Amino acid sequence: MGGTMDGTKQRRRGDTRQRIQDVALELFAEQGYEKTSLREIAEHLDVTKAALYYHFKTKEEILVSIFEDLARPIEELVEWGGGQPKTLExxxxxxxxxxxxxxxxxPLFRFMQENQxxxxxxxxxxxxxxxxxxxxxxxVDPDASLADQVRYSSALFTLHAGLFVLQDLDVDPEDKRRAVLEVATDLVTQAHEGSSRTERP
Known part of the structure; x- marks a missing residue:
């Protein structure tokens, strides 16, 4: 039974940490990092500053933890991709x-855009x-032409455009994500096929 209680405590602690990150990021994005205080974050969470300090001592700690957590899937993707064959798939x-x-x-990218x-x-x-x-x-294939290198890079920037440039479009977010992904995939396919043509004797 003790193990279950420890697990419950751990989960609650994790939930509180997540709530702090969510509220802080929302406030940072809305009113700016510099203008947001730890006291305000605590008030929005309806906790004391002491309770907030238990998890994070500074705003910087909160922000860095948010970045590390949200960036982890990208780091894992880099690691995975680096070990795969350079096929179109x-x-x-x-x-x-x-x-x-x-x-x-x-939410992190919205913050990054508005708090450069x-x-x-x-x-x-x-x-x-x-x-x-x-x-x-x-x-990018090592022998890709300059145009194909631009296509590969543009595929990544196209995905970013879906977050920033197209954020005001009045369409379903999932429809927008699929459309942006389709264009980015087309660019990668064109670039890969261009490199394959160059490799042929």
Missing amino acids: TKQEIVRRYSQALTGAS ATVRELRIGETFKRRMLDLRDIL
Whole structure:
């Protein structure tokens, strides 16, 4: 029975940590990182500052933890993709999984877009940029033409456009995600087929 209680305590602690992250990210995105205080986060959660300190000592700790949690699927994708053959199927799967990872991390990207100075200061943007370059390198064939290299890179940026540029479109979010994914997959397919043509004698 003791094990069950410990497990319940652990789960509650995890739930509280998640709630803090969700509320903090919402406030950071709405009113800016600098203008949001730990006290405000605690008030929105209806907990004391002491309870908040139990999980996070600073706003920076909260933000870095959010980034690490939401960026983990992208890191796992880079690791997975790096061990796969450079087939068209692998590349299409990378684009599909990246689309899913971005959808899960959309609140973080909204924050990054609206708080660019903070993102630069905490080096969050730098880490994310490295992950993107890693993904691009996995997609791009070594002997791809410049045009095909641009297509591969554009596939990744197309997925980002679905989060930022197209966020005001009055369409079902899942329909939009599928349309964006279709265009990104087409770009990867064109680039791969271009590289395959170049390889033929």
